[in-house]
Amino acid sequence: MNEYVCISSTVKLGRDVKLSKFINLYGCEIGDETKIGAFVEVQKNATIGKRCKISSHTFVCEGVTIEDNVFIGHGVMFINDSYPRATATGGQLQTEADWKVERTLIKKGASIGSGATILSKVTVGENAIVGAGSVVTRDVPANTIVAGNPAKFLRHIDAVMEVTK
Numbered sequence: 001m002n003e004y005v006c007i008s009s010t011v012k013l014g015r016d017v018k019l020s021k022f023i024n025l026y027g028c029e030i031g032d033e034t035k036i037g038a039f040v041e042v043q044k045n046a047t048i049g050k051r052c053k054i055s056s057h058t059f060v061c062e063g064v065t066i067e068d069n070v071f072i073g074h075g076v077m078f079i080n081d082s083y084p085r086a087t088a089t090g091g092q093l094q095t096e097a098d099w100k101v102e103r104t105l106i107k108k109g110a111s112i113g114s115g116a117t118i119l120s121k122v123t124v125g126e127n128a129i130v131g132a133g134s135v136v137t138r139d140v141p142a143n144t145i146v147a148g149n150p151a152k153f154l155r156h157i158d159a160v161m162e163v164t165k
């Protein structure tokens with residue numbers, strides 16, 4: 001490791017993981033041969049599979065599961081709360097006891113374009129592609145391409161390249 005990487009003792013790193021500088025990992029799991037770019041944060045209870053590429057400036061929050069062979073572009077943001085609030089009913093700052101993590105799942109072989117935002121309670125299907133800058137508000141079927149705000153179906157992917165390893 002280097003001096004510009006913050007990795008807590010609760011992180012489970014797989015074999016041959018490549019880490020750039022200026023990253024923050026805590027309480028998460030990163031699979032074998034995955035590459036994490038600069039200025040990435042992966043929070044506790046997030047999981048990233050094997051042979052993934054997480055590009056720079058991406059935020060992977062608690063409750064996100066990214067399966068194997070997934071590409072995440074630059075500056076992708078994941079959301080884990082549909083109705084975020086700073087304070088609880090009584091006016092005090094919220095704590096973990098005041099809200100429930102909402103899960104997000106990115107299935108094997110999917111690709112998320114740069115600048116996309118993935119809302120909570122969403123599944124992006126196997127080999128699906130989310131266009132750059134898209135806001136994903138609902139599930140994305142396997143082998144499809146979606147784009148826009150909100151992301152809408154563009155077309156099916158006819159030939160899927162198989163990732164072999």
